[in-house]
Amino acid sequence: SVVLYERSDVLGGQLRVAAAGPTREELLDFVTYLEGELRRLGVEIRLGAEAARAAVLADAPDLVVCAAGATPQPADVPVSGGGRVVTVWDLLGGVVGDLPSTALVADDGSGFWHSISAAEYLAQRGVQVELVTPAPGVGLAIPHESARNVATRLGSAGVDVRVLANVVSVDGARVSLAEGFGKKHTETEAGLVVVRTALRANDELARALEDAGPALATIGDASAPRRLNHAVLDANLAIRAFDAGRLRAAAAALS
Numbered sequence: 001s002v003v004l005y006e007r008s009d010v011l012g013g014q015l016r017v018a019a020a021g022p023t024r025e026e027l028l029d030f031v032t033y034l035e036g037e038l039r040r041l042g043v044e045i046r047l048g049a050e051a052a053r054a055a056v057l058a059d060a061p062d063l064v065v066c067a068a069g070a071t072p073q074p075a076d077v078p079v080s081g082g083g084r085v086v087t088v089w090d091l092l093g094g095v096v097g098d099l100p101s102t103a104l105v106a107d108d109g110s111g112f113w114h115s116i117s118a119a120e121y122l123a124q125r126g127v128q129v130e131l132v133t134p135a136p137g138v139g140l141a142i143p144h145e146s147a148r149n150v151a152t153r154l155g156s157a158g159v160d161v162r163v164l165a166n167v168v169s170v171d172g173a174r175v176s177l178a179e180g181f182g183k184k185h186t187e188t189e190a191g192l193v194v195v196r197t198a199l200r201a202n203d204e205l206a207r208a209l210e211d212a213g214p215a216l217a218t219i220g221d222a223s224a225p226r227r228l229n230h231a232v233l234d235a236n237l238a239i240r241a242f243d244a245g246r247l248r249a250a251a252a253a254l255s
């Protein structure tokens with residue numbers, strides 16, 4: 001029998017944030033599919049339930065799979081004068097209030113969907129957007145079959161782009177940048193700055209359960225923040241390893 005803890009009131013984790021990006025709604029199909037599988041397989045789902053050491057051990061599990069994901073770190077940018085700086089997760093998670101007429105989205109150079117979706121989300125709501133990246137191009141990690149469509153959409157939404165650029169500080173609506181190989185100081189205006197920050201793996205539960213008795217596996221972003229396919233692969237490998245251990249134990253008991 002399997003128990004699934006989820007601290008929020010819905011399943012899906014960061015996929016729900018990812019699916020808030022324009023054209024990315026279909027990511028929710030995977031959540032819907034997995035919810036159906038959980039029901040079909042009779043998994044007990046505990047929503048609004050924090051998986052903490054005492055609660056987990058009270059269930060006396062043979063195996064604990066820690067899939068607690070990762071937490072976006074706050075933006076590492078000096079802010080003064082009432083400047084508004086939020087993360088991509090805040091924006092796509094719907095917790096940023098009123099949107100101003102101008103915004104700057106700062107990628108960290110990883111070039112994946114995070115800052116593209118943030119820029120499109122804002123543009124779709126009538127905000128004039130500038131997309132800034134330290135990389136030599138925009139969206140360089142987006143799969144090639146999507147890259148052309150992304151470029152077309154950003155272009156028709158009027159999103160301005162600055163490459164080889166980093167945000168240095170935010171003072172009110174004034175955003176200071178370091179641009180180009182020479183890190184030349186430039187400035188632009190934005191009523192909101194949205195930053196693609198780094199993620200920190202949520203490995204507290206795994207560490208709290210070390211040597212507590214049950215077999216332990218840490219999967220997905222809780223192991224190292226990456227992508228959905230890594231989370232699925234980690235899960236498969238963890239269950240196979242656990243099964244192999246059970247089979248070995250059963251064989252040893254028979255011999």
Ligand SMILES: Cc1cc2nc3c(=O)[nH]c(=O)nc-3n(C[C@H](O)[C@H](O)[C@H](O)COP(=O)(O)OP(=O)(O)OC[C@H]3O[C@@H](n4cnc5c(N)ncnc54)[C@H](O)[C@@H]3O)c2cc1C
Nearest residue numbers: 006007013014018050051068069070220221226227228229
């Ligand atoms: C904007 C954006 C776009 C993305 N696009 C893609 C993409 O195109 N392709 C791709 O492969 N990946 C993409 N990703 C990354 C992908 O969403 C993550 O890698 C994936 O969701 C990680 O899954 P996870 O289950 O490990 O963690 P999460 O999705 O973070 O889920 C962890 C869950 O655990 C819950 N939780 C945490 N701690 C506890 C606790 N103690 N007790 C109970 N519950 C707890 C959380 O509430 C959460 O629901 C994107 C991410 C973002 C933000």
